[in-house]
Amino acid sequence: xxxKIKKSRWFVILIILLLLSLTTTITKKQFSIIxxxxxxxxxxxxxxxxxxRNLLDTGEDxxxxxxxxxxxxxxxxxxxxxYKFFSKTSHNFDRINININFSDYLLIKKDRERxxxxxxxxxxxxxxxxIQYKDKEYKVKLR
Numbered sequence: 001x002x003x004k005i006k007k008s009r010w011f012v013i014l015i016i017l018l019l020l021s022l023t024t025t026i027t028k029k030q031f032s033i034i035x036x037x038x039x040x041x042x043x044x045x046x047x048x049x050x051x052x053r054n055l056l057d058t059g060e061d062x063x064x065x066x067x068x069x070x071x072x073x074x075x076x077x078x079x080x081x082x083y084k085f086f087s088k089t090s091h092n093f094d095r096i097n098i099n100i101n102f103s104d105y106l107l108i109k110k111d112r113e114r115x116x117x118x119x120x121x122x123x124x125x126x127x128x129x130x131i132q133y134k135d136k137e138y139k140v141k142l143r
Contacts, residue, residue, distance in 0.1 A: 029117065036116050097132040100142065104128065108142065 064072075100108075104127035115121035124143040131138045 032116055033113075094134065098129055098142070099132065100127065100129040104142075111143070 107125045107127055111121065111124050115124075126141045126143045129140050129142045131140050
């Protein structure tokens with residue numbers, strides 16, 4: 001019995017040390033980038049909404065507190081699960097191809113990194129691209 005308690009203490013201490021070492025090696029900027037990358041990866045899963053702000057949007061120009069965002073996400077979870085796993089017809093999307101030069105992609109990526117750092121996208125770069133949809137090609141400008 002004494003050995004089990006001693007082993008569990010070492011395990012807890014090891015986890016705490018691991019967490020402390022992780023928090024000291026990740027800067028605020030890196031954490032922000034990881035957070036935004038994770039959110040974008042989550043949004044690519046086609047959860048039935050295109051942005052977390054859409055869960056809260058009432059048409060007002062209002063900044064929502066984190067607790068309001070979390071509460072709205074929890075409230076919307078049953079709808080998201082229903083859409084993702086039980087809805088048969090909602091997943092039939094037409095394919096859209098976006099063709100963009102790699103150098104133009106790098107410009108957009110630089111804008112994204114600046115927007116994450118500044119917490120605001122200001123004066124975004126517009127680049128030329130082509131969108132293919134149902135055997136038709138459209139010339140567009142993206143940002």
